[in-house]
Every structure is written in C-alpha cells, then in structure tokens.
Amino acid sequence: MKFTDEYKELAWQGLWKNNPGLVQLLGLCPLLAVTSTLTNAIGLGLATLFVLICSNATVSAIRQWVPKEIRIPIFVLIIASFVTCVQLLMNAYTFGLYQSLGIFLPLIVTNCAIIGRAEAYASKNPVKQASFDGLMMGLGFLLVLMLLGAVREVLGQGTLFDGANLLLGDWANVLRIEVYQLDTQFLLVILPPGAFIVMGFFIAIKNVIDERIAQAKPKIVNQEISRVRVNFDEK
C-alpha cells in the first residue's frame, strides 16, 4: 500500500467509519455529560484530542521496550499522566472552562477511546502513523462533541457559543449568537436524557447515510485492506 493511502485510510477510519463517538461508542460518559453547550464540548474535545495524540505517540515510541504482560498498566500510567498535565494546564490558563468542565476533565482517563487506540493501533505502529491516528480519532471525537453541543445548545437555550470567553478569553464574547429567544429553556435537551436522544438521532443519520452510499455504489470487488485495524472486535 502506498504511504498516502495509509494516511487517507486512517483519516477515513477516525473521522467516519470507526468514529469513536458514533461507531465505537466509547467515552460516552463525558460525551453526554458536558455537551450541554458548544463551548464545553470544544473544551473537552480539544483536551481529549491532545491527550490522544500524546498518548498514541508515546505508546508507539516505547512499544519495543514494553513487554506485553505489563503493557496495560504502562498505558494507563502514560494516559493518566497526560490527563493530569492537561488538567493542571487548563486550571492555570483556562480557569473558567476548567471550572465548568469540572469532574469530566480528569475523567478523560477513563475514556476507553484513548486506551483503545493505544492498545489496538499505537502499540503496533510507528510513531508518525500512531500520532496521525490519534489526531484523526481525536478529531472524530471532537466533531461529534461539537455537533452534539451545538444542537443541544441551540435547542435548549437558543444560543451558540454561550460562554466562549471561558475558553478563548474575553474577546470571544462577540462570538455568542442568540439564535432565538427562549423564555424558559428546553430542559429535556439540556439534561443528560436529551443527550442520549440527540446522540441516537446522530447514529441513526449516520447509518442512513452509510446505507445510501452502499446502495448508490455499484458492487465492486471488495478491496480488502488487510493491514488496518486488526482487533477491533476484541473490545
């Protein structure tokens, strides 16, 4: 396989085909809990993206020295250290956002998408590809978070980018868009059950699109790509 094809495949897998949010359904806890506004969603998404790239790169860099018996505790150590660093950095430099993300920032440690990528991909592939895989998986997760956050914020309180100054500083107050005026907020969408419902719709829409694509395509001989994703079914 050509070099660029490999990256294309990684991007396709992370952003669509194996999207951690929509397909693997990993990390649902933060996904559903913090997406009540777009700003929170972006904050958590970026933090996860950063941790995922760093942990993938590190795991891949040390893969030769780590015996397979103790690989899991070492992955956990690496991920936990990066999450703690991100937490400290966000506490220092994006204090308001840190406060509004609350417990879900340290909970990135428990996001199975991260250890899943470390185990399934990064521990078997070179640093470059592993980092790229981290980037794409992280982006896929971030996009789902943003979409969920945007839909819930618009439906729930009729705004977009409410509280963007917490993430980006005071100038970001101008980003706030009042889509329409609500006398009372649409509670269901803001509370966790709403997140489940919206998420369900997203997954359904993705499945419909996939089906359409499959139907539209004339059946060509399946170009089986032998290398990619060896053990997805394990988890």
Added chain:
Amino acid sequence: MAKTLTIAMSKNAQLLALFAVACTAIVAIVHLLTKDEIEFQQQQKLLRNLNSIIADNSYNNVIYQDCLILPSASLGTATAQKVYRARNNNTPVSAAITTIAPDGYNGNIELLIAINIDGTVSGVRTLKHQETPGLGDKIEIRKSDWINSFVGKKLANQNDSRWQVKKDGGMFDQFTGATITPRAVVKAVRNTVNYFNSHKNELFDSASNCHIETSGKESL
C-alpha cells in the same frame, strides 16, 4: 524454568517502577510550573467574587488575606466556613461570609454573603450549586438578577417573617417551577445575617488565621 520466570518478573517490575517514576516526574514538573498561576487564578476569582458584592473603593486592606475560619457549628454547616473582612484604615466596613445552604433541590448550594457593618446585606453570590438548569439555576448572577434582591435588606429582628419566599408569606420572589431552591438560599442568607448581627465584634476583632495559600481549595 522457575528461575527465568523470576527474572522476567523482576525485570517487568523494574520497568513498571521506572515508568511510574518517569510519569510522576513529568506530572510534578508540570505541577511546579503551573502552581503559581493556578494560585493566582484562584485568588483572582475570589477577589472578583468579593469585589462584585463589596465595593472595592469602600475598603483598603488586602481582603483575601484578612480571613478568618469559622467553626462549622457557628453557621450550622457541615464544614468550616470563612469570613473575609473588609476594613477602611482598620475600621470595619463589611464582611463576606461563605456558607452552604444544605437544603437545595439537588444538594448543597455554596454561597458568599457580604454584610455591611450596619447589618444590611451588601450582596450575595452563588459559588457552586447543582440545581436544575433552567429552573433552579436562576440563583446564578449569570442567569438572573434574583440574587440581587437581597441587596440593602436588613433583619428587623431574629425571626423577621419577611425573610421568606413570597409563597411562605415573605418578601422574596420564588421562581416559576422552583420554590425549594430560593427557599434554601433565603434561609441560608437569613441565618448568616443573624449570625453576623450577634457576633459582629468578635468577627472583626479575631486575628486573621487563613490565607489564600491554605484556602486555595482543590476543586475537582
């Protein structure tokens, strides 16, 4: 056979220990680098809160350093609370007291209440709560200015019956669909003002015994 197993095990243990040390070192370095900034941010946040309810030209002491820990029994809260004292040339001006309303709709509501020396409320802020979004969260200044309805109010006597929500015959509005939250807040503010009125002198006379360094709460 057993020997090779032992060797492999001790090798793995060493490797694991090495990783633990390395990871801890990285976290420790980041902690050292961000420690001062985090402390500064917490100080700023406290100061912002204090200055939003006590006019910053009314006092000239370093208010977050002039802090007193109240034993938990005095306000009836589960944990010890703090008083920040504002003075102008050493004359007491007002005090900001943290307290907890334990009977919110969804657990504790943490409040910061500033009271002028004459017993009028200078301002109230909600520091932390888990009330229902859209209903009970109107106690946040971001969402509604209800919390400002305390400003300038005074307790006529210990059992002033006006210090209740309107539904209970008092003077404070409740929210549509949420009475429990404002009721809890009104009650906590009333208790605090009561406490302040009866302990004014000792509150201002006691020596400062907490600083921002120790009060910088690690909030998860």
